[in-house]
Amino acid sequence: xxxxxxxxxxxxxxxxxxxxxxxxxxxxxxxxxxxxxxxxxxxxxxxxxxxxxxxxxxxxxxxxxxxxxxxxxxxxxxxxxxxxxxxxxxxxxxxxxxxxxxxxxxxxxxxxxxxxxxxxxxxxxxxxxxxxxxxxxxxxxxxxxxxxxxxxxxxxxxxxxxxxxxxxxxxxxxxxxxxxxxxxxxxxxxxxxxxxxxxxxxxxxxxxxxxxxxxxxxxxxxxxxxxxxxxxxxxxxxxxxxxxxxxxxxxxxxxxxxxxxxxxxxxxxxxxxxxxxxxxxxxxxxxxxxxxxxxxxxxxxxxxxxxxxxxxxxxxxxxxxxxxxxxxxxxxxxxxxxxxxxxxxxxxxxxxxxxxxxxxxxxxxxxxxxxxxxxxxx
Numbered sequence: 087x088x089x090x091x092x093x094x095x096x097x098x099x100x101x102x103x104x105x106x107x108x109x110x111x112x113x114x115x116x117x118x119x120x121x122x123x124x125x126x127x128x129x130x131x132x133x134x135x136x137x138x139x140x141x142x143x144x145x146x147x148x149x150x151x152x153x154x155x156x157x158x159x160x161x162x163x164x165x166x167x168x169x170x171x172x173x174x175x176x177x178x179x180x181x182x183x184x185x186x187x188x189x190x191x192x193x194x195x196x197x198x199x200x201x202x203x204x205x206x207x208x209x210x211x212x213x214x215x216x217x218x219x220x221x222x223x224x225x226x227x228x229x230x231x232x233x234x235x236x237x238x239x240x241x242x243x244x245x246x247x248x249x250x251x252x253x254x255x256x257x258x259x260x261x262x263x264x265x266x267x268x269x270x271x272x273x274x275x276x277x278x279x280x281x282x283x284x285x286x287x288x289x290x291x292x293x294x295x296x297x298x299x300x301x302x303x304x305x306x307x308x309x310x311x312x313x314x315x316x317x318x319x320x321x322x323x324x325x326x327x328x329x330x331x332x333x334x335x336x337x338x339x340x341x342x343x344x345x346x347x348x349x350x351x352x353x354x355x356x357x358x359x360x361x362x363x364x365x366x367x368x369x370x371x372x373x374x375x376x377x378x379x380x381x382x383x384x385x386x387x388x389x390x391x392x393x394x395x396x397x398x399x400x401x402x403x404x405x406x407x408x409x410x411x412x413x414x415x416x417x418x419x420x421x422x423x424x425x426x427x428x429x430x431x432x433x434x435x436x437x438x439x440x441x442x443x444x445x446x447x448x449x450x451x452x453x454x455x456x457x458x459x460x461x462x463x464x
Contacts, residue, residue, distance in 0.1 A: 092126040095453060096179060096194040097143075098211075100131040100158035103203030104295045104316055110156035112200045112428035114148030115435070119445040125453070128194060130168050130179070131158030132201070140166040140181065150429055170218045179220075196456050197222040198449075200428060204290060207425045208234035216463055223456035224403035225424040226464025232399040233424035236289050236321045239399065246398040248391060248419050251410070252280055255289065256310055256320040278303060280324040286310055288317035299325075326420075328412035330354075331378050333392035334426070334437040335405045337455050344396045346389035347437040351378035351411075374433050376440040380411050387417055395422050402464060404452055406434045 097120075099113035100106055113129070120127060131141040134157070142161040150156060171180045179194055197220055201207055209231035215222045225233060232238050237255050244250055254276045260269045277284060286309040287297040296316035298309035313320040334347040353373040378385060392407040399422065406426035410418040426434040438448045 092124060093196070093453070093457070094126045094128060094194045095120070096128045096130050096197045097200060098130045098132065098197055099148075099200045100133060101201040101203065101206040102132065102134055102136055103201075103205055103207075104291065105202035106134055106157060107150060107155035108427055108429065109200055109202045109206070110148045110158065110161075111150035111430075112202070112432070114145040114150075114156065115428050115430055115432075115445070116198070116200060116449060117143050117148070118145035120449050121446050124450070128179075131162060132206070133158045133162070136205075138168040138170075139163065140168055150431075170214055170220060195221065196453055198453065198456075199224060200425065202425060202427065204234070207423075208290065212464075219461065221456055221459065221461070223452050225399075225401050225405070228464075229399045229401040230424050233401065233405070233422050234290050235319075236287075236421060237319065239421060242398050243395060243419055246394060248394060248398065249417060251326050251418050251420065252324040254280065254322045256322060258318045261310065261314070261320070262318070274303070274306065277306065277322050280322065283325045285323045285325060286313050287321050287323070288313045289319040289321045290317045326410040326412065326418055328410040328416075328418070329378070329380070331380065331388055331409045331411045331417075332374075332433045332437065333388050333407050333409070334434045334441075335392050335396045335401075335407060336438075336451065337401075337403050339451075339455075344393040344401075346392045347441040347443075348377040349380070349385050349388045349392075349409075350374040350376040350433050350437045350440070351380070352433070372431065374436055376437055378411070381415070384411060384415060384417060391417060391419055395419055399424075402459075403455055404434070 097113055097116060099109045101109055117129060127143055129141045129143040131139050133139060139162040141158060141163060147161050148156045169180045197215055199206060199211055199222055201211060207230060209227040212227045212230050232242055240250050256273055259265060260273050283299055283301045285297060286300055296313045298312055300306050300309045310320055330352040331349050333349045336345050338344050353375060388409055395407045396405050401424055406423045408420040410420060426432065428435055435445050435448060439445060
């Protein structure tokens with residue numbers, strides 16, 4: 087790392103997934119809070135068609151509103167493209183464009199990949215960065231892939247004895263055009279055994295995009311087809327009555343065990359049927375109560391289970407773990423997000439702020455943790 091300049095951080099956002107706009111909003115919050123006295127920021131957007139471009143670093147242009155969802159295309163610097171390439175020392179990004187781009191501009195010390203969903207949070211970007219020798223924050227290839235695929239996430243949780251809800255996986259061979267009618271009937275029968283309502287969602291999606299709450303068999307097939315527009319593998323989960331509770335996790339300092347924040351309870355906008363995309367990011371009355379109004383013993387159990395989930399998939403850096411707290415006092419683990427939303431409405435930064443770690447210090451810790459990791463595969 088050069089001593090002649092600040093630590094250079096490439097903040098990468100956007101991407102090809104359906105969560106493109108959420109990623110842009112996450113970048114907006116981080117770009118507005120990162121310590122510019124300590125870090126030099128290189129804002130890099132991945133457009134919906136996969137192009138890597140240099141972008142504006144203006145946080146105001148990345149705000150998430152109901153009338154104008156942000157995009158990389160809207161903030162791209164004309165004529166400047168970026169691509170990862172192998173190098174020695176600092177990570178290398180090949181920057182091409184106008185002559186005024188500094189020759190060493192592509193030498194970055196670490197990548198902060200604020201990408202959500204496929205082609206970013208699922209291990210694909212992490213593998214690319216490892217191939218090119220560029221350090222990056224967050225989970226490695228395995229944890230990113232397992233955290234993205236809800237089927238295998240739940241398999242790993244179950245193997246560690248963690249409490250998960252009942253679910254059915256609908257695969258392409260069970261449901262696609264060539265699937266036998268008997269297989270489709272078997273899947274529908276298994277889903278019916280879960281009881282109603284159920285939640286139908288893409289197995290490798292996020293932000294509740296493509297998710298439908300289904301109250302009976304009449305709407306089930308349409309909901310599966312809707313989820314299949316986003317992923318050919320679909321997860322159907324039994325509804326769990328209870329409060330939605332989240333907990334933020336950070337990799338332990340100096341190689342120690344993971345650390346959990348105060349849990350928070352989600353308050354859903356009354357106009358939403360469930361915690362869908364609109365409720366999460368645009369609902370005026372959606373919020374979070376921190377700490378969650380649950381018994382102290384239950385809150386401590388949530389924190390323990392959040393750290394156990396983090397370890398179960400070999401996660402690194404940061405994560406948000408989601409639970410249900412039932413009326414009987416039970417705790418059910420729903421899922422883990424290896425690159426949680428960092429928007430103004432997101433629970434991850436809010437829970438850490440309430441736990442005594444404000445956003446600039448949180449970003450600093452995430453970057454510092456990444457810089458301390460040895461080179462090579464995670």
